[in-house]
Each structure stands twice: as C-alpha cells, then as structure tokens.
Amino acid sequence: MYNNVGAQRPGQQPPFPPQANPFGTTFSGAGSGLLRSGLTAYGEKIFGSSSEYVQSNISRYFADPQYYFQVNDDYVRNKLKVVLFPFLHRGHWTRVTEPMAGKISYKPPIYDINAPDLYIPTMAFLSYVMLAGLTLGLYGKFTPETVNWLLMKGLVGWFLEVSLLKLTLMSLSSGETPLLDIVAYAGYSFAGISLALLGKLFWRHSYYILLPWSCVCMGVFLVKTMKRVLYAEVRSYDSGKHHVLLLLNALAQIPLFLWLGNITVSWLF
Amino acid sequence: MPKEFTIPPVTFPTSNTPTPTTSTTTTTPQPPHLHHRQPPTAPFQPPRPSASSLPFMSFDIASTSANSSSSFFPPPSSTSSTSSSSALFAGEEPSLLEELEINPSLIWRKTLSLIHPFRLNPSLHSDPDLSGPFLYYFAFSLFQLLAGKVQFGVILGWLAISSIFLYSTLNFLAGKNGNLDLYRSFSVVGYCLLPIVIYSAASLFLPPTPTTAAFLIAAVFVVWATRVSSRLLAVDELGASEHRALIAYPCFLIYSLFSMLVMF
Numbered sequence: 001m002y003n004n005v006g007a008q009r010p011g012q013q014p015p016f017p018p019q020a021n022p023f024g025t026t027f028s029g030a031g032s033g034l035l036r037s038g039l040t041a042y043g044e045k046i047f048g049s050s051s052e053y054v055q056s057n058i059s060r061y062f063a064d065p066q067y068y069f070q071v072n073d074d075y076v077r078n079k080l081k082v083v084l085f086p087f088l089h090r091g092h093w094t095r096v097t098e099p100m101a102g103k104i105s106y107k108p109p110i111y112d113i114n115a116p117d118l119y120i121p122t123m124a125f126l127s128y129v130m131l132a133g134l135t136l137g138l139y140g141k142f143t144p145e146t147v148n149w150l151l152m153k154g155l156v157g158w159f160l161e162v163s164l165l166k167l168t169l170m171s172l173s174s175g176e177t178p179l180l181d182i183v184a185y186a187g188y189s190f191a192g193i194s195l196a197l198l199g200k201l202f203w204r205h206s207y208y209i210l211l212p213w214s215c216v217c218m219g220v221f222l223v224k225t226m227k228r229v230l231y232a233e234v235r236s237y238d239s240g241k242h243h244v245l246l247l248l249n250a251l252a253q254i255p256l257f258l259w260l261g262n263i264t265v266s267w268l269f
Numbered sequence: 270m271p272k273e274f275t276i277p278p279v280t281f282p283t284s285n286t287p288t289p290t291t292s293t294t295t296t297t298p299q300p301p302h303l304h305h306r307q308p309p310t311a312p313f314q315p316p317r318p319s320a321s322s323l324p325f326m327s328f329d330i331a332s333t334s335a336n337s338s339s340s341f342f343p344p345p346s347s348t349s350s351t352s353s354s355s356a357l358f359a360g361e362e363p364s365l366l367e368e369l370e371i372n373p374s375l376i377w378r379k380t381l382s383l384i385h386p387f388r389l390n391p392s393l394h395s396d397p398d399l400s401g402p403f404l405y406y407f408a409f410s411l412f413q414l415l416a417g418k419v420q421f422g423v424i425l426g427w428l429a430i431s432s433i434f435l436y437s438t439l440n441f442l443a444g445k446n447g448n449l450d451l452y453r454s455f456s457v458v459g460y461c462l463l464p465i466v467i468y469s470a471a472s473l474f475l476p477p478t479p480t481t482a483a484f485l486i487a488a489v490f491v492v493w494a495t496r497v498s499s500r501l502l503a504v505d506e507l508g509a510s511e512h513r514a515l516i517a518y519p520c521f522l523i524y525s526l527f528s529m530l531v532m533f
Binding site: 065066069070071072073076119122123126127130133134137138140142143144147 | 420423427438441442444478479512513514515518519522525526529530532533
C-alpha cells in the first residue's frame with residue numbers, strides 16, 4: 001500500500017513551466033488554472049446549481065436564492081397587481097407543486113403567480129429608500145447620510161416583519177418554511193409603502209388614503225398566503241387558533257406601516 | 270579558430286596533490302596540469318563557415334554583433350527582423366498611456382456614442398474600461414464641489430455599491446447564463462454617469478430644486494441615463510424581451526439616487 005502511494009507521487013506533480021523563460025509571470029501554466037477552478041468552485045457554491053443546494057442540510061434554512069430570481073416582466077406586473085389589489089385576484093392562492101426526485105418542490109415564479117420571489121421585495125425596498133430620500137429632500141433635510149439611516153430603518157422594518165411571520169409560523173406549525181420564503185413575503189409590504197410615498201409626493205393628502213389602503217391590502221395578502229403555507233405544513237388544522245393568529249398578523253401591519261411611512265430624519269421615530 | 274583567453278590558473282584537487290596543510294605555500298599549479306587542461310570553449314562548436322548566409326544559432330558569447338543585440342530567445346528569422354526586434358527590445362518601451370491602458374480615443378468615442386440617447390451602438394462598450402468612469406467620477410465630484418458640496422467619498426462609495434448590487438441582481442436574473450462580470454458592471458455604471466455629470470454641471474445655472482421645472486429637468490436626465498445603461502446591459506442573453514423592464518428598474522433607482530445628490 002505504501003509502495004503504491006510512493007509510486008504515485010511523482011506522476012501527480014503538475015508539470016512545471018519551462019524554466020528557461022525569464023520573462024514568465026507567476027500565473028503561467030498550472031497556477032492560474034488551479035486558481036481559476038478554485039474560484040469557480042467557490043462561486044458555484046454560492047450562486048450554485050439548485051440540485052446541490054436542495055440536497056444539503058442548509059436548504060432547510062436558506063434555500064437557493066437562484067430560485068427566487070427566476071422572474072420575468074409579466075410575472076412582476078401580475079404579482080404587483082396581486083399584492084396591491086388582492087381582492088381582485090380571481091384565481092386560487094395555492095402554489096403549484098411539482099414532484100422532483102421524491103421531494104415535493106414548488107415551481108419557480110415564472111410558472112406560478114403565487115410563488116414568492118425576491119426581486120420585487122428588493123426593488124420595492126430600494127424604491128422605498130429612494131422615495132423617502134426624495135421626501136426628505138423636499139423638506140430640505142436630505143444629506144447623503146440620511147440615505148444610510150433610511151436604509152437602516154427599512155432593514156429594521158423588514159426584519160421586524162420577518163420575525164413576526166416567523167414567530168407566527170413557528171407557533172402554529174413545525175416551522176419548515178425556508179427563511180427566504182418568509183423574507184420574500186415580508187418584503188412585499190414595501191411595495192404598498194412605496195406606493196403611499198409616491199402618492200404623498202404628488203398630493204399630500206393622498207398619503208392618508210393610500211397608507212390605510214396598503215395596510216389593508218397587505219393584511220389580506222398575508223392572511224391568504226400564510227393560510228396556504230400552513231395548509232402545506234400542518235396535518236391537523238386547528239382553525240380557531242390559526243385564525244386568531246393570522247388576524248393578529250394582519251393587525252400588526254398597521255403600526256409597522258405607520259412607522260415605516262413616517263419619514264423623518266431621526267429614524268427611530 | 271577560437272580565441273585563447275589568458276585565465277589565471279586554478280588548482281583542482283586531484284588524487285596526486287598533497288594534503289592542503291602541506292601545500293599552503295604554493296598556489297601555482299604544476300606544469301603538467303597546464304598541458305592537461307583545455308582552454309574553455311563552448312560545449313558544442315558547430316563547424317563555422319567563414320562567410321555564411323545562414324547565421325547559425327550558437328551559444329558562443331563572443332559572437333558577431335548581429336546576434337548580440339537580440340534577446341535570450343532570438344526570433345526564427347533573425348536576419349530580417351533583428352532591426353525590428355531590436356527596436357522593441359533594445360531600450361524602447363510602450364508609452365505610459367498604453368501601459369496604463371488608458372485609451373483616450375476609445376473614451377472619446379464611447380462618450381460620443383452615449384450622447385445620443387436613442388441611437389446607441391452597444392458593441393463599442395463590449396470591452397469594459399475603467400478609465401472613462403474614473404474621469405466621469407472626477408468631473409462629477411468637481412462639479413459638486415463647485416456647487417459647494419464635498420462629496421468625493423460619497424460618490425465613489427455609491428458607485429461601488431451600486432455596481433456590485435447591479436452585478437449581483439442581473440446575474441441572479443439571468444440564471445445560469447449570466448455573463449456580466451463585475452468589471453463590466455463597474456464600467457457600464459460609470460459610463461452611464463455621463464448624463465448625471467451634465468446635469469450637475471447644468472444645475473449650477475438652472476433654477477433651484479423645489480420647483481416643478483427642476484424636477485422635470487432632473488427626470489429627463491435620469492431617464493436618459495436609465496435608457497442608455499439598460500441598453501448597454503441588455504446586450505447579452507439577459508436582454509431577452511422578457512427582461513427589459515427588469516433590467517431598467519435597478520438602473521433607474523441608481524441614477525435617481527445620484528441625481529438626488531445633485532438636486533439637494
């Protein structure tokens with residue numbers, strides 16, 4: 001056995017670049033290839049192929065983000081309509097499943113209007129930051145530092161919403177929903193807030209109409225979505241407890257929206 | 270006949286020399302050694318014709334002057350190209366701008382192509398370049414300085430963060446075949462800063478911001494920048510028809526943030 005190892009060693013050494021070349025660089029030949037392949041492997045691990053991620057343990061907590069960005073124009077437009085006017089959504093709210101290698105997985109957002117995605121929440125969050133900065137600028141209080149504070153405020157609001165949803169799900173079910181799903185659902189609230197801020201820019205009083213409207217819409221959206229999520233996870237459906245918690249969720253949106261929509265320089269209040 | 274060099278003789282320890290302790294007095298060799306030693310020659314000496322048309326590659330150091338000016342690896346056809354190779358190798362270097370890869374004519378052409386918001390030739394921007402964006406960054410910061418705002422660091426930081434954000438978002442959107450690399454993202458974001466630079470220069474003379482007219486002017490410049498950058502980024506497979514608005518919206522956000530720096 002040891003003889004085998006010893007015999008293999010010389011053959012496995014990579015061929016050295018010819019030493020007669022005094023102008024050679026350090027990355028010639030085998031070196032750069034190893035470096036590049038290493039970086040490729042690492043990069044694939046982060047933005048990697050979905051099959052590897054699904055089969056690893058991490059997938060329970062942090063699913064492959066690539067899934068959430070498979071969107072197109074039509075999906076974005078229709079999803080915004082669903083988020084901002086959930087009463088008008090005539091279809092069903094359940095996600096379309098497809099059986100894949102024994103595990104049930106959901107279809108990506110291109111094929112399914114009810115699937116969560118991360119593009120809309122991210123863009124809505126940044127629109128919130130931009131519109132809030134614009135609002136502050138109209139009061140004459142815009143500096144580049146305020147953008148940082150607004151980002152922080154938005155992130156804290158997003159985090160609060162995520163923790164609210166996660167607590168609800170954990171108390172009602174086994175809590176196996178991937179975290180990025182919950183992050184996506186929470187981020188949809190920024191679409192409504194951005195709409196309210198946009199209205200505020202054009203006519204001050206439209207804010208007092210649009211903000212309660214988006215509160216109610218987000219509440220309805222969350223209730224319907226969480227109900228489907230719970231259906232998918234829980235065996236026994238104890239309707240009383242579920243309904244109470246879902247309603248509490250919807251009501252909790254009101255103070256959250258009021259806080260996020262209130263644009264001032266000191267971000268806490 | 271090779272030249273004979275007069276080399277100071279060296280003693281090599283052989284079996285018949287006495288031990289060093291006894292022969293420290295003398296360092297000169299014995300006469301019989303001189304006979305055995307050959308004068309140093311090159312290991313392989315080809316038969317050298319006196320006047321040959323074909324110069325032979327030999328390792329003789331004291332060779333003719335034609336070969337001495339070439340480098341360690343002389344070119345295969347050395348007669349015709351010694352003059353040209355000596356022009357490159359013997360002391361002349363590329364100019365400083367070339368070494369730094371700053372190509373002013375390319376920057377100028379790219380700038381001109383960006384001025385038309387509707388007719389854009391995206392192939393010019395397929396090789397990314399960071400020297401143009403650097404110039405735009407400096408011009409932007411200097412115009413802001415003229416307006417009384419010292420924002421050098423802010424603009425640089427925002428440029429960097431927005432390029433990274435655009436790179437990650439667009440690669441996520443494109444899926445497996447996303448080939449936008451970070452360098453190109455920086456280059457596109459930097460080049461499309463041009464309308465904002467023009468806006469910041471113009472805002473020194475235009476009416477102050479809280480008026481509607483100022484917002485409209487800002488909107489024009491932001492839309493111009495968005496249009497140009499989404500055209501440039503939509504060159505590869507990303508730019509399929511289903512993603513046009515999805516690419517344009519992050520660019521719109523980025524340039525509206527920059528224009529807010531100018532406005533307020």
